[in-house]
Amino acid sequence: MKKITGNIKNILSRNATILKFREDHTLQETGDEFGITAERVRQIEMLKDRKRCLRHNRFYYDTCSYCLIDDYKKLIGSAGKDFVMSEVKKEAKNRKRDGLSVQRRKHLIKVLHNNYHMSDMEIAYLFDRDRTTVLHHINT
Numbered sequence: 226m227k228k229i230t231g232n233i234k235n236i237l238s239r240n241a242t243i244l245k246f247r248e249d250h251t252l253q254e255t256g257d258e259f260g261i262t263a264e265r266v267r268q269i270e271m272l273k274d275r276k277r278c279l280r281h282n283r284f285y286y287d288t289c290s291y292c293l294i295d296d297y298k299k300l301i302g303s304a305g306k307d308f309v310m311s312e313v314k315k316e317a318k319n320r321k322r323d324g325l326s327v328q329r330r331k332h333l334i335k336v337l338h339n340n341y342h343m344s345d346m347e348i349a350y351l352f353d354r355d356r357t358t359v360l361h362h363i364n365t
């Protein structure tokens with residue numbers, strides 16, 4: 226355990242050194258200096274902008290997606306099926322593949338299947354997805 230903590234400290238101070246160097250160098254120059262890719266430098270830069278959600282004990286950049294899902298579940302609980310259906314239509318139109326949308330879609334699919342007893346075929350049609358994807362969401 227002590228060794229692991231030591232390693233994390235080393236990584237953190239190495240990242241700090243990399244970010245210091247990066248202040249007046251390009252991504253590529255910084256990567257070359259430390260023997261890592263420019264993409265890795267960019268990832269390290271992103272890490273420093275992370276915020277932490279205390280409720281869910283996780284890191285995020287803009288908004289904690291789990292907090293959003295919690296709010297969303299509350300809304301579904303109070304607003305009922307009409308609300309779910311209007312969200313489904315929005316979701317079907319908005320085909321973004323980012324993490325949040327995928328989470329929301331998974332949740333909607335489960336709600337429609339478990340609470341409103343729609344078949345996997347009907348759900349697949351609504352979301353314009355194949356049945357396998359829908360079944361996968363229902364069973365995970």
Ligand SMILES: [Zn+2]
Nearest residue numbers: 278281289292
């Ligand atoms: Zn959260």
